[in-house]
Amino acid sequence: MKIVQCECGHNNPYGTQVCEICGNPFDENEQLLNMRYEGAARRSQTYNTTIVDKIWNFFSSVKVGIWLIVLVLLGSVLGTVLPQQQYILSNAPPETFYEEQYGWFGWLYYTLGFHELFKSWWFLLLLALLGLSLIVASLDRIIPLYRSLKKQRVTRNTSFLKRQRLFSASEVEHPEESIQSVKKQLEQKRYKVKEENGNVLAEKNRFSRWGPYVNHTGLVIVLFAAMLRFIPGMYVNETVSIREGEYMAIPGTNYEYYLENEEFSIEYYDPTDEKYEAALERINGLQAKTYQTDANLYRNIGSTIPGAQPELEFVKSGKIIVNEPFTFDSISLYQTGYGTEFYKMMFQLANKETGEQFGTVEVNLDNPQEVHDLGNGYKVKVLDYFPDFEMKEDGPATKSKFPNNPGIAFSMISPEHPEGEISFVAIRTNVELGDNDYKMEFISMLNRDVTQLTVKKDHTLWLIALGGFIFMIGLTQGMYWNHRRVWLQQVDGEVWIAAHTNRGWDGFQQEITQCIQDTKLSEPVDQDVTVKKSKESE
Amino acid sequence: MSQSNNVKQKRLILRTVILAVFIIVLGYTIYSNVFKNPAPVQVGDIAPDFELQTTNGETVKLSDYRGKGVFLNFWSTYCEGCEIEMPYMDSQYQFFKDKGVEVLAVDVGEPALTVKKFAEKYNLTFPVLLDEKQEVTKRYGVLPIPATFIIDKDGVVLDYIEGSLPEQSIRVLMSKIVP
Numbered sequence: 106m107k108i109v110q111c112e113c114g115h116n117n118p119y120g121t122q123v124c125e126i127c128g129n130p131f132d133e134n135e136q137l138l139n140m141r142y143e144g145a146a147r148r149s150q151t152y153n154t155t156i157v158d159k160i161w162n163f164f165s166s167v168k169v170g171i172w173l174i175v176l177v178l179l180g181s182v183l184g185t186v187l188p189q190q191q192y193i194l195s196n197a198p199p200e201t202f203y204e205e206q207y208g209w210f211g212w213l214y215y216t217l218g219f220h221e222l223f224k225s226w227w228f229l230l231l232l233a234l235l236g237l238s239l240i241v242a243s244l245d246r247i248i249p250l251y252r253s254l255k256k257q258r259v260t261r262n263t264s265f266l267k268r269q270r271l272f273s274a275s276e277v278e279h280p281e282e283s284i285q286s287v288k289k290q291l292e293q294k295r296y297k298v299k300e301e302n303g304n305v306l307a308e309k310n311r312f313s314r315w316g317p318y319v320n321h322t323g324l325v326i327v328l329f330a331a332m333l334r335f336i337p338g339m340y341v342n343e344t345v346s347i348r349e350g351e352y353m354a355i356p357g358t359n360y361e362y363y364l365e366n367e368e369f370s371i372e373y374y375d376p377t378d379e380k381y382e383a384a385l386e387r388i389n390g391l392q393a394k395t396y397q398t399d400a401n402l403y404r405n406i407g408s409t410i411p412g413a414q415p416e417l418e419f420v421k422s423g424k425i426i427v428n429e430p431f432t433f434d435s436i437s438l439y440q441t442g443y444g445t446e447f448y449k450m451m452f453q454l455a456n457k458e459t460g461e462q463f464g465t466v467e468v469n470l471d472n473p474q475e476v477h478d479l480g481n482g483y484k485v486k487v488l489d490y491f492p493d494f495e496m497k498e499d500g501p502a503t504k505s506k507f508p509n510n511p512g513i514a515f516s517m518i519s520p521e522h523p524e525g526e527i528s529f530v531a532i533r534t535n536v537e538l539g540d541n542d543y544k545m546e547f548i549s550m551l552n553r554d555v556t557q558l559t560v561k562k563d564h565t566l567w568l569i570a571l572g573g574f575i576f577m578i579g580l581t582q583g584m585y586w587n588h589r590r591v592w593l594q595q596v597d598g599e600v601w602i603a604a605h606t607n608r609g610w611d612g613f614q615q616e617i618t619q620c621i622q623d624t625k626l627s628e629p630v631d632q633d634v635t636v637k638k639s640k641e642s643e
Numbered sequence: 644m645s646q647s648n649n650v651k652q653k654r655l656i657l658r659t660v661i662l663a664v665f666i667i668v669l670g671y672t673i674y675s676n677v678f679k680n681p682a683p684v685q686v687g688d689i690a691p692d693f694e695l696q697t698t699n700g701e702t703v704k705l706s707d708y709r710g711k712g713v714f715l716n717f718w719s720t721y722c723e724g725c726e727i728e729m730p731y732m733d734s735q736y737q738f739f740k741d742k743g744v745e746v747l748a749v750d751v752g753e754p755a756l757t758v759k760k761f762a763e764k765y766n767l768t769f770p771v772l773l774d775e776k777q778e779v780t781k782r783y784g785v786l787p788i789p790a791t792f793i794i795d796k797d798g799v800v801l802d803y804i805e806g807s808l809p810e811q812s813i814r815v816l817m818s819k820i821v822p
Contacts, residue, residue: 161658226673233669240661332668335675354778410704411778413694472775473756489760492753493721503721506753 113262118249121145125253128265137632138268140605143257145249164234164241173235180231184222187214191221236328243321254311259301261603263596269603271614271629280600283624284593287602290620291591305593314607316583323576330568341562344441348448348471349553352403352417356560357436360409363417364400369443369554371396396443398425398556402433425558435562442557447508449551452530454485454517457544463519465548470508484518485545486525494531501529517543589613591620602629683784686803690715690794693779695749695772698759703747703770706798712744712820713794714813717785719751720761724807725789729765731810735817736769743796743822745769751788752777796822 109117109131111124123130123144130138138144163169187207190199199220203211218225266272277283281303288305292298296307334340341357345364352365373391374381385392400423407416423431430437447470454463464479470492477485491503494512501512510532516525521542528545529536535544589606602621606613610631618628684691690713694704705713716732718725729748736746746769750758755773762771774780783792793802793816801819808816 155655157655157659157662160662224676226676229673229676230669233665233672237662237665240665332672335672353776360778408694411691411693411782412774412776470754472754475756487756490754490756492757503753503757505721506719506751 123265124262125256126258127260127262128257129262130264130268136268137270138265140269140607142246142250143253145253161241161245164238165245167242170235170238170242173231173238177228177231177235180219180222180228184219184228187211187219189220189222232328232331236325239321239325243318247315247318250314254314257306259299259306259592260304260594261592263594263601266592266594266596266601266603268632269592269605270610270631270633271604271617272602272632273627273629274596274599274601275625275627276599277625280595280598283600283621283626284595286623287593287620287626290623294616294620296589296591303595305591307591307593308589310586310588313583313586313588316579316581316586318579319582320576320579323572323574323579326572326575327569330565330572333565333568334563339564341436341560343560344557345560346444346555346557347398348446348555352401354405354415355436355438357562360411360415361405362420362433362436363403363405363415364438364558365403366398366556367401367422368399369396369556370399371443371554393443395426396440398440398558399423400425400431400438402431425556430561435564437561439559439561440556441559444555444557445552446555447511447550448553450511450513451548451551452485452515453546453548454479454483455544455546457542462546466515466545468511468513470511473513482518482520482523484525486516486518488514488516488527490514491531515545517541517545519543587613589616591617600626602626604629683782684792684800684803686800688800689798690792690800691782693782695774695779697770697772698755698762699770701770703772705747705794708745708747709798710743710796710822712796712817712822713792714744714746714817714820715792715794716746716748717751717780717783717788717790718748719753719788720757721753722788728789728807728809728813729767731808731813733765733767733769735810735813738814739817739821740769744817744820747772749774749779751780751785791816793820795820 109119109121111117111127111129111131113124113127113129115124115126117125121144122132123138123140125143125145130144187203187210193199193202199215203215203220205211207214214220218227222228284303284305288298288300288307291305291307294309296309298305298307343356345353345356347353347364347366349366349369352363354360355362355364372394374385374394376382376385376391381392402420402422403415403417404420405415406418407413409415420433425431425438425440427440430439432438450468450470452466452468454466455461456463463481463483466477466479466485468474468487468490473487473490475487477487479485489501491501491512492506492508492510493504494510495502495504501514503512504510512529512531512534515528515530517528518525519542526541526543527538528541528543529538530545530547537544587606587609590604592601592603594601594603602617604613604617610633614629614631621628690705692704692706694702697703705715714732714736716725716728718729720726732746732748736744740746748767748769749772751774753773755775758771758773772779783790787805789805789807791802791804791808792800793804795801802816804812804816
């Protein structure tokens with residue numbers, strides 16, 4: 106490790122631009138000093154020997170950090186070009202959907218993982234590397250900055266003073282008194298003043314310099330919290346559909362909690378209301394105004410083995426409306442959708458010839474009862490049931506388990522036909538085996554509502570909020586306050602004023618002007634302006 | 644210089660620790676999110692216990708079959724692959740049931756009557772279970788059906804097969820779990 110020794114005798118680390126102690130600049134060519142990190146050596150530049158140091162140095166670079174931000178932004182932008190997987194048709198397999206819909210671009214999009222951007226390994230990697238870059242770059246800067254601000258001396262090297270952006274040198278009769286007068290003024294403006302051999306260093310709002318690092322800490326916390334979501338039990342985001350009158354285990358509770366959909370109700374916009382008439386005509390149908398689930402929460406005190414009949418103990422009831430979730434423990438249930446399905450089909454057993462009726466049969470389409478005894482020797486048996494009926498080569502079959510198109514084979518038993526006559530009934534279909542005397546007359550279809558709920562649990566929210574809060578503190582701290590320093594020094598009978606701030610030079614210059622108005626000291630000049638002017642005139 | 648070497652050493656340790664923690668956290672995140680098989684039950688796991696009703700109204704609990712091999716099949720009446728393999732399963736069951744192999748056929752949520760009539764049509768002799776609320780299907784992470792878990796006498800999943808099985812394969816699989 107090379108060491109830079111200053112005239113004052115202090116050993117500075119390699120890479121130092123301005124002596125930590127006296128402020129002597131080592132680079133004589135610069136007209137103004139770069140005070141960004143007090144001219145201190147950035148840690149990473151000091152050595153580059155092991156692989157760990159090399160990785161460290163790479164991530165210490167602001168340029169690398171900015172590139173990572175740009176890449177994350179580009180990724181996020183590209184992720185919006187085609188719909189994310191969660192928004193495509195639920196029955197479309199994503200591995201073929203993107204290619205079929207969007208051609209080679211869709212294929213590329215899917216292959217590179219853009220269809221599930223926040224779960225793709227490279228996007229997670231980019232975010233993580235950004236986090237690392239924030240940590241490394243901040244550590245590499247805050248430690249040297251803190252050290253040099255802590256170590257700084259009141260009396261500075263003359264070339265340090267001369268090359269500050271605000272500077273003036275004045276010959277006055279009573280230098281000591283002038284300095285004391287300015288000192289008093291500065292104290293009144295809440296500067297912290299230190300004195301050494303008649304020289305003065307006044308400083309305020311140093312904490313503003315830590316703003317960016319506080320801000321970075323907040324960002325790192327947010328990134329960390331986002332990562333915590335992948336730990337089991339920290340985050341649940343699932344859906345559950347419950348038919349009216351039924352209960353289901355709540356996902357993420359390991360069969361401990363069950364929710365009953367006691368009643369689902371929906372209110373539509375009135376299509377005759379003048380206010381909505383035109384709009385409703387345009388969408389050509391009913392528009393839900395509000396819908397809600399009246400729910401009962403139960404705790405399973407029995408077996409929590411999947412499939413086992415739970416022993417339910419009532420906990421509480423409540424309603425679930427869009428944006429008004431039902432909460433218990435740390436779980437929130439949100440109303441996200443609804444559906445309707447066929448529930449019960451009503452039939453009448455009737456004599457075809459006389460029209461005489463022998464009683465109604467109610468078929469529960471989720472779980473039909475096999476025998477319906479109508480009394481007086483009349484009976485209806487359900488021989489077979491196909492919830493989603495279709496005709497296949499080898500006979501009737503079902504396409505799915507959902508009662509979309511119920512088909513029922515009945516055996517109608519009557520005193521004349523104790524063996525039963527067979528009738529097959531589906532929507533707009535009635536097939537008989539042979540010439541029956543009796544028939545199953547369709548009366549009505551009963552629907553029932555299915556509520557769709559989203560189950561959410563998020564133990565990372567408070568941490569994200571904390572990170573965001575710290576982020577804002579850092580931002581405020583760095584933006585609303587400026588670190589201001591004024592050096593007053595006697596050099597060869599002259600009084601030198603040098604001043605530095607990290608931001609807001611005009612206000613600072615005015616403040617100094619106010620402080621020196623009782624003296625004959627000349628106002629500090631903004632050398633940045635003079636330097637620029639001289640450069641322009643060249 | 645010894646002091647400075649000391650400082651340098653400490654700094655190297657700090658850097659190594661920070662980078663190591665970072666790599667562990669990142670590795671876990673990416674592994675758990677991207678590369679980990681999402682199937683909740685995998686080969687080598689103990690098959691999660693469940694309790695279901697058969698079409699005859701009996702209660703069946705998986706853990707009651709410890710000591711026996713279990714051919715656990717998930718199916719439905721509307722799945723053609725299932726329809727093909729059901730008779731094969733039954734004929735092999737006739738051969739293996741006395742050797743300590745049980746077949747449990749879990750229907751993934753159809754009405755009891757539909758399932759019962761189907762089982763009668765094919766004369767299925769093994770227990771046909773009704774997973775009415777699909778709790779077991781979800782617990783086992785079964786998506787496409789038919790799906791079969793081969794479970795040995797200690798309750799360990801030896802194999803998992805998606806898709807319809809020919810009779811020969813069913814025989815080989817069942818012979819693997821004879822206790």
